[in-house]
Amino acid sequence: MTYLLRFFLLALWVWGPGVVRADDVSEKEIGFIKTLEGPATIERDKKKMPASSGQHIRVNDIIRTGKSATMGIVLKDNTILSVGPKSELAIDEYVYAPKDQKLSMLTRMVRGTLEYISGTIGKLAPQSTRFETPMAILGIRGTRFLVKID
Amino acid sequence: MKIPIRCFAAASLALLLVLACAEKQAMFVLLPDLDGNIGTMEVITEGGTQVLSGAEEAVSVTDTELPPTAPTLISPVELLKTFKAVWMARPDEPVHFLLYFRPGTSDLTGDSLGLIGPALASIAEKQSRNISVIGHADTQGSKQTNAALSLKRAERIKALLVDRGINESYIDVTSHGEEDLLIKTGDGVPEPLNRRVEIVVR
Numbered sequence: 001m002t003y004l005l006r007f008f009l010l011a012l013w014v015w016g017p018g019v020v021r022a023d024d025v026s027e028k029e030i031g032f033i034k035t036l037e038g039p040a041t042i043e044r045d046k047k048k049m050p051a052s053s054g055q056h057i058r059v060n061d062i063i064r065t066g067k068s069a070t071m072g073i074v075l076k077d078n079t080i081l082s083v084g085p086k087s088e089l090a091i092d093e094y095v096y097a098p099k100d101q102k103l104s105m106l107t108r109m110v111r112g113t114l115e116y117i118s119g120t121i122g123k124l125a126p127q128s129t130r131f132e133t134p135m136a137i138l139g140i141r142g143t144r145f146l147v148k149i150d
Numbered sequence: 151m152k153i154p155i156r157c158f159a160a161a162s163l164a165l166l167l168v169l170a171c172a173e174k175q176a177m178f179v180l181l182p183d184l185d186g187n188i189g190t191m192e193v194i195t196e197g198g199t200q201v202l203s204g205a206e207e208a209v210s211v212t213d214t215e216l217p218p219t220a221p222t223l224i225s226p227v228e229l230l231k232t233f234k235a236v237w238m239a240r241p242d243e244p245v246h247f248l249l250y251f252r253p254g255t256s257d258l259t260g261d262s263l264g265l266i267g268p269a270l271a272s273i274a275e276k277q278s279r280n281i282s283v284i285g286h287a288d289t290q291g292s293k294q295t296n297a298a299l300s301l302k303r304a305e306r307i308k309a310l311l312v313d314r315g316i317n318e319s320y321i322d323v324t325s326h327g328e329e330d331l332l333i334k335t336g337d338g339v340p341e342p343l344n345r346r347v348e349i350v351v352r
Binding site: 032034035037054070071072073074076078080082083084085098099113114115117118126133134135136137138139140141142143144145146147148149150 | 192282
């Protein structure tokens, strides 16, 4: 009897969290890959995986495109990021709760080329919309811009 | 001939130093948004700030101890050369549909029912797997009633799309009750334009 109980508790411990986590996942998703040409990777929790079209993006995902690869990302607030080859960036903060008036976003780009088209967060909360690169940071007032980092 | 370890080590170190000192450079260009409106942008280094306020204005940073270069206009030819791949990657803008409801209900107005077809066409054309349905209410009724009503409206639209063949997992439903008015009104004011669901097709 105790054997069965122990097994049951172990099974719950192993699989239980998976059941609870389902909602958690969709809340962590802040956007998705709409276009993708060529090889690219997403690094999440220190694990690298190949990127694929339609895949969802999460806060802190490190997005890297290969030598001839390009990627288009659409975020929940309709910010559009168009990423060129040999690029690396991450969205390190993303809060989109317009109902609670909580809007903020931080993009960190390490290298490559990018077009950034502001969505609702950039338009309604420009003071909370930040973009950082190794050499400069940007203050954006809800608009469109290009970045090239060598 | 064997290369002594210390020669190899010295050469490696020299190479590392050269790479570390290689010129890093960044360029930032301001563009009008797709509606033609232009905003502003500040580029801030340790050395100072430059403000961009005109279309195709560009600044460069090569030394973080200095401010960015003064804004200059970048030619379309140079822009295309540098950013062509980026522009080819740009996804189409999301498409929005607004559908309206009879007061206090999740029944669509006649005109709005006719928008389901175009929404489906947009989903097909974009091969969209990412659709948001956002429900709203006007300020007539309590906040709680409107929270439930706006959700019911959004769920109704989702059901209509799923009935017409859209994969349920492509659709995310949110509702904002009376907290996100299209037309700002006082409390308790019936306003047809606030009784709405927005479909966003990405």
